[in-house]
Amino acid sequence: MSRIAYVNGAYVPHRAASVHIEDRGYQFADGVYEVVLVAGGRMIDTALHLARLARSLAEIRIPPPLCERALRLVLAEVARRNHVEEGLLYLQVTRGVARREHPFPKVPVRPALVVTARRGPGLPRDLARWAARAITAPDERWARCDIKTIGLLPNVLAKEAAVRRGAVEAILLARDGMVTEGASTNVWMVDAEGVLRTRRLGPEILPGCTRAALLEILAEAGLRFEERAVSAAELAAAREIFLTSATSYVRPIVEVDGAPVADGQVGPVARRLFDLFGAHVRGQR
Numbered sequence: 001m002s003r004i005a006y007v008n009g010a011y012v013p014h015r016a017a018s019v020h021i022e023d024r025g026y027q028f029a030d031g032v033y034e035v036v037l038v039a040g041g042r043m044i045d046t047a048l049h050l051a052r053l054a055r056s057l058a059e060i061r062i063p064p065p066l067c068e069r070a071l072r073l074v075l076a077e078v079a080r081r082n083h084v085e086e087g088l089l090y091l092q093v094t095r096g097v098a099r100r101e102h103p104f105p106k107v108p109v110r111p112a113l114v115v116t117a118r119r120g121p122g123l124p125r126d127l128a129r130w131a132a133r134a135i136t137a138p139d140e141r142w143a144r145c146d147i148k149t150i151g152l153l154p155n156v157l158a159k160e161a162a163v164r165r166g167a168v169e170a171i172l173l174a175r176d177g178m179v180t181e182g183a184s185t186n187v188w189m190v191d192a193e194g195v196l197r198t199r200r201l202g203p204e205i206l207p208g209c210t211r212a213a214l215l216e217i218l219a220e221a222g223l224r225f226e227e228r229a230v231s232a233a234e235l236a237a238a239r240e241i242f243l244t245s246a247t248s249y250v251r252p253i254v255e256v257d258g259a260p261v262a263d264g265q266v267g268p269v270a271r272r273l274f275d276l277f278g279a280h281v282r283g284q285r
């Protein structure tokens with residue numbers, strides 16, 4: 001079956017899909033993106049993703065390529081045309097095509113919108129097998145990590161360092177020794193006192209949609225949490241660590257920098273949150 005992409009108003013075969021060499025996304029990483037989980041044929045947390053997209057666009061002053069309703073239709077249509085029941089949608093908006101000059105084009109250009117879809121394995125069945133290793137790495141990104149920009153080189157380098165060391169994620173440490181987030185995930189922990197914590201939103205981290213959904217689920221379930229940053233030392237003493245993202249769901253981390261997290265097994269909080277998030281994804285809440 002051939003894959004179909006959406007490029008600037010047309011549904012085209014994936015292998016024929018292309019953008020201009022002077023697209024500002026290609027030349028300056030002048031654009032933003034979203035990754036939306038598709039589960040059981042439904043797009044998950046679409047409203048959160050589209051709100052974050054609108055915010056990212058506004059922060060870098062790219063006009064919306066389409067209204068929210070039209071974006072939803074395009075996302076759904078790309079999923080449908082690719083027969084994606086379990087998988088991901090990728091949406092990217094760049095400032096558009098213009099002669100290579102750093103300032104925004106003087107004569108406004110049309111933002112470029114690309115949407116692709118990919119099938120995935122779906123929610124993992126066995127959480128112990130989904131558990132993974134992480135490393136820590138210096139956070140070398142810019143000062144506006146709350147914008148979901150396609151400028152991901154520091155994230156790519158950190159992720160590659162993790163993969164080379166047999167890990168799935170790099171947990172990023174700011175210069176002040178505090179955890180910001182993962183290279184492509186938000187980081188959570190249960191501290192030595194048993195308190196569930198994740199960093200408060202701010203320019204240092206991406207406002208994850210999975211993070212937002214999970215915080216709402218926690219509040220509904222009456223489970224306590226604190227939005228408070230974690231130091232490297234606290235991370236090393238954690239009872240549990242886990243990651244969240246549209247592609248990680250809730251992913252337990254059982255080893256950091258070669259040392260086991262507590263007893264090196266998936267902890268009860270990660271298990272509970274994985275189950276709660278699973279119910280959310282299956283539309284059971």
Ligand code: PDD
Nearest residue numbers: 035183184185186206208209210245246
């Ligand atoms: N990444 N932090 C960063 C730096 C991210 O890139 C992501 C998502 C997250 C989690 O956000 P969400 O829960 O909305 O997926 C946090 C996507 C999946 C990616 O780049 O592929």
